[in-house]
Amino acid sequence: MHWALLSIGIGIELLATTALKLSDGFTKLGFAGVTLIGALAFGQTLDGFAYLGIGLIITGASYLTRCPRQRVVSTQSRHRV
Numbered sequence: 001m002h003w004a005l006l007s008i009g010i011g012i013e014l015l016a017t018t019a020l021k022l023s024d025g026f027t028k029l030g031f032a033g034v035t036l037i038g039a040l041a042f043g044q045t046l047d048g049f050a051y052l053g054i055g056l057i058i059t060g061a062s063y064l065t066r067c068p069r070q071r072v073v074s075t076q077s078r079h080r081v
Contacts, residue, residue: 032057 033039038044046054 035046035050035054039046
């Protein structure tokens, strides 16, 4: 019986790891989405700080995806002789 439960656990971990890879490290699903799904599906309670955090995550992710990427120049390449 223990081996069966261990096998099931390993299978679930493989599925979860694959799902994480497919979601590009939660960038497609989002941490806030996972939290909200947990609240709705599993009845987890969220307080005001949780909603504030979710709002900040969504705001920050939206900002980072919309701002232009800047080229970073290393200090070593500027001091070549």
